[in-house]
Amino acid sequence: MNYAPTNGHADATQPPPSTTTPTTLSYDQAGVNYDLIDPLKIAAQRAAASTASQLAHHGFSEILASRGESAYVVDVGPFYLASIVECLGTKTLVADEMARLTGVSRYDAIAQDTIAMAINDLITVGATPLVVQAYWAAGGSDWFGDAQRSQALVAGWKSACETCQVAWGGGETPALAGIVESGRVDLAASCTGLVNPKQRLSLGDKLGAGDAIVLLASSGIHANGLSLARKLVERLPQGYLTEVAPGLSYGDALLAPTTLYSPVTEALWKAGITPHYCANVTGHGWRKLLRHPAELSYRIHTLPSVPPVLTFIQQQARQDDREAYSTLNMGAGFALYVAAEDAQRCVEISRAQGIEAWVAGTVEAGPKCLDIEPLGIRWGGEDLQLR
Amino acid sequence: MNYAPTNGHADATQPPPSTTTPTTLSYDQAGVNYDLIDPLKIAAQRAAASTASQLAHHGFSEILASRGESAYVVDVGPFYLASIVECLGTKTLVADEMARLTGVSRYDAIAQDTIAMAINDLITVGATPLVVQAYWAAGGSDWFGDAQRSQALVAGWKSACETCQVAWGGGETPALAGIVESGRVDLAASCTGLVNPKQRLSLGDKLGAGDAIVLLASSGIHANGLSLARKLVERLPQGYLTEVAPGLSYGDALLAPTTLYSPVTEALWKAGITPHYCANVTGHGWRKLLRHPAELSYRIHTLPSVPPVLTFIQQQARQDDREAYSTLNMGAGFALYVAAEDAQRCVEISRAQGIEAWVAGTVEAGPKCLDIEPLGIRWGGEDLQLR
Numbered sequence: 123m124n125y126a127p128t129n130g131h132a133d134a135t136q137p138p139p140s141t142t143t144p145t146t147l148s149y150d151q152a153g154v155n156y157d158l159i160d161p162l163k164i165a166a167q168r169a170a171a172s173t174a175s176q177l178a179h180h181g182f183s184e185i186l187a188s189r190g191e192s193a194y195v196v197d198v199g200p201f202y203l204a205s206i207v208e209c210l211g212t213k214t215l216v217a218d219e220m221a222r223l224t225g226v227s228r229y230d231a232i233a234q235d236t237i238a239m240a241i242n243d244l245i246t247v248g249a250t251p252l253v254v255q256a257y258w259a260a261g262g263s264d265w266f267g268d269a270q271r272s273q274a275l276v277a278g279w280k281s282a283c284e285t286c287q288v289a290w291g292g293g294e295t296p297a298l299a300g301i302v303e304s305g306r307v308d309l310a311a312s313c314t315g316l317v318n319p320k321q322r323l324s325l326g327d328k329l330g331a332g333d334a335i336v337l338l339a340s341s342g343i344h345a346n347g348l349s350l351a352r353k354l355v356e357r358l359p360q361g362y363l364t365e366v367a368p369g370l371s372y373g374d375a376l377l378a379p380t381t382l383y384s385p386v387t388e389a390l391w392k393a394g395i396t397p398h399y400c401a402n403v404t405g406h407g408w409r410k411l412l413r414h415p416a417e418l419s420y421r422i423h424t425l426p427s428v429p430p431v432l433t434f435i436q437q438q439a440r441q442d443d444r445e446a447y448s449t450l451n452m453g454a455g456f457a458l459y460v461a462a463e464d465a466q467r468c469v470e471i472s473r474a475q476g477i478e479a480w481v482a483g484t485v486e487a488g489p490k491c492l493d494i495e496p497l498g499i500r501w502g503g504e505d506l507q508l509r
Numbered sequence: 510m511n512y513a514p515t516n517g518h519a520d521a522t523q524p525p526p527s528t529t530t531p532t533t534l535s536y537d538q539a540g541v542n543y544d545l546i547d548p549l550k551i552a553a554q555r556a557a558a559s560t561a562s563q564l565a566h567h568g569f570s571e572i573l574a575s576r577g578e579s580a581y582v583v584d585v586g587p588f589y590l591a592s593i594v595e596c597l598g599t600k601t602l603v604a605d606e607m608a609r610l611t612g613v614s615r616y617d618a619i620a621q622d623t624i625a626m627a628i629n630d631l632i633t634v635g636a637t638p639l640v641v642q643a644y645w646a647a648g649g650s651d652w653f654g655d656a657q658r659s660q661a662l663v664a665g666w667k668s669a670c671e672t673c674q675v676a677w678g679g680g681e682t683p684a685l686a687g688i689v690e691s692g693r694v695d696l697a698a699s700c701t702g703l704v705n706p707k708q709r710l711s712l713g714d715k716l717g718a719g720d721a722i723v724l725l726a727s728s729g730i731h732a733n734g735l736s737l738a739r740k741l742v743e744r745l746p747q748g749y750l751t752e753v754a755p756g757l758s759y760g761d762a763l764l765a766p767t768t769l770y771s772p773v774t775e776a777l778w779k780a781g782i783t784p785h786y787c788a789n790v791t792g793h794g795w796r797k798l799l800r801h802p803a804e805l806s807y808r809i810h811t812l813p814s815v816p817p818v819l820t821f822i823q824q825q826a827r828q829d830d831r832e833a834y835s836t837l838n839m840g841a842g843f844a845l846y847v848a849a850e851d852a853q854r855c856v857e858i859s860r861a862q863g864i865e866a867w868v869a870g871t872v873e874a875g876p877k878c879l880d881i882e883p884l885g886i887r888w889g890g891e892d893l894q895l896r
Contacts (some may be wrong), residue, residue: 158653161653166663203701229657255699262800266546270550292576295549298599300693
């Protein structure tokens with residue numbers, strides 16, 4: 123990501139602007155303190171921005187509008203180059219505990235989650251992902267000795283690359299005893315892609331009143347909100363084995379792999395549709411729909427169905443809708459802002475890729491805000507501070 | 510890196526092929542067990558290689574010879590795209606301990622080390638680095654609250670980007686309590702660049718008998734061999750404060766930031782010199798000079814001067830030259846294989862960039878081996894297994 127505070131990894135949700143009841147479990151309580159992280163992040167943003175001029179030595183230039191967006195974009199002449207590094211977050215802790223409880227490693231799903239964190243951000247700018255590099259930093263050499271887990275990780279990584287039609291270029295498998303905790307692994311992915319042809323760039327300059335908002339279904343919690351989800355386990359008598367739906371444990375439900383959306387964005391391009399803007403719904407939940415800096419109003423008239431695991435988390439954490447939708451994806455993993463006449467075709471193209479979708483709202487002239495009409499929720503621009 | 514086993518991060522040195530005395534401290538004893546890591550690495554290599562065909566969906570193709578080299582290269586038409594992700598390793602543990610002992614944070618140097626791990630690998634294929642992404646995964650939010658350390662990290666990262674004329678695109682600053690140890694940070698960098706024009710590609714197809722080997726000076730241990738260096742502290746009565754040279758503590762000497770070599774490779778190109786091959790001397794020490802798969806003999810006639818910290822480590826660990834040169838860079842951080850007539854000019858160009866250099870050897874027809882003549886050391890191709 124591009125130093126948009128708190129975008130892109132599992133622990134990265136700012137305390138939502140909500141009234142809470144004493145039994146509500148919020149992100150504050152889940153243990154991430156942004157007052158400590160933000161000064162460094164702001165210093166890093168400023169220093170990073172100042173290095174853009176270095177590209178002139180090579181005859182290139184940055185696309186300024188990509189700073190603050192989900193991937194960094196450089197004009198290299200015939201096309202734009204987009205790149206990113208993304209951390210999975212703490213979802214491995216759920217997989218580790220479920221492996222202990224069930225004997226089954228779900229690191230195949232974890233691999234897909236990690237790649238999704240990078241791919242789903244990279245495609246928001248209109249890039250086609252081309253190369254993924256793997257970053258698997260373990261707490262010691264012995265982490266790699268668990269053959270079942272290792273094979274699941276490799277198989278899931280390969281499979282996700284194939285789904286996204288990217289080459290797995292290589293990676294790092296360091297053993298970092300003393301830095302990564304024993305028995306744990308820190309997973310991340312970097313991704314490089316091209317915006318090609320250049321008119322695929324979707325940083326929002328074509329976004330405007332009259333556009334439609336198409337929401338693409340999530341598969342569950344994805345990889346954001348896991349600190350909250352893990353904290354919640356303490357309240358459940360059967361812990362991760364508690365059923366969230368008949369035959370579906372909380373742990374297994376959490377481990378549903380994050381949906382990979384690049385097959386949809388590539389299919390859209392082949393069908394002649396260029397989104398005006400895209401938002402990957404990660405940390406901040408639906409507030410992420412307010413990501414673009416333009417003064418525009420977003421009106422949601424149709425809600426996606428909510429995966430059972432998210433309904434369960436909302437109920438168990440005693441969150442009202444305002445808090446739940448400001449923290450979790452609530453069934454919408456990715457948002458496309460497209461010309462109104464393309465909206466229904468976007469839905470059909472997404473469904474053809476096996477991903478449910480809805481024409482869910484409209485973009486209108488007006489002050490920056492998001493109205494989720496079926497729920498009576500409104501957020502203003504001040505409720506999402508990413509730049 | 511490109512799954513060349515053990516290249517590129519601090520802990521990544523295989524046990525060198527050497528006879529040891531009972532008091533010798535080897536990498537085996539420093540605690541990294543490659544028997545556990547290698548099966549996963551081989552499985553990952555195979556799976557990664559199988560994904561290359563995915564690029565055909567986009568009209569592109571991989572450069573097969575880059576698999577097994579230090580960066581992955583894709584032909585995207587007008588130029589080649591090179592990308593990489595690299596881990597710093599455990600050098601932060603030295604900086605943490607020295608900060609405790611002296612009150613001074615050297616995370617500015619650590620930042621340069623991290624970027625050097627990525628940049629110095631990326632340039633081996635002939636790429637100009639363009640964009641660096643930062644990966645700073647801390648053991649908790651509070652890690653970022655140390656203002657002196659945070660400012661040093663940001664300042665060092667920015668400065669290294671400027672030295673390498675790359676744009677700092679963005680990054681990740683996750684707080685990973687439960688995965689990264691409390692008070693620690695896992696640092697990595699991803700880097701994307703272009704081989705432009707394509708004739709800059711230096712994967713070794715022009716490497717041949719008659720070429721000269723030019724060695725570029727290291728600044729010290731760089732970021733490889735740190736597990737050994739840290740283990741050694743247990744043998745030193747004054748620990749990190751032991752002097753390795755008058756007024757220079759072991760800890761400070763270890764923290765000399767890794768030399769950034771991209772100013773040299775860029776200056777070479779501007780001077781009309783294209784190396785036939787390059788080797789970044791990291792894990793495996795000088796055995797890395799055997800990296801290219803061709804059947805060629807490498808004869809070293811001139812040794813670089815050895816930084817005091819490496820002489821000290823060799824003495825304290827009671828390593829013979831064979832073991833020291835197979836583990837540490839021993840004064841040579843980067844190797845250029847160039848046409849003989851260009852060799853002296855390479856030295857002058859490197860010196861003009863502030864980096865000492867030597868015309869150190871020659872490439873000859875013959876069986877794959879490296880002769881370090883002044884030391885009477887010979888390694889065969891079987892002493893470096895990277896593919």
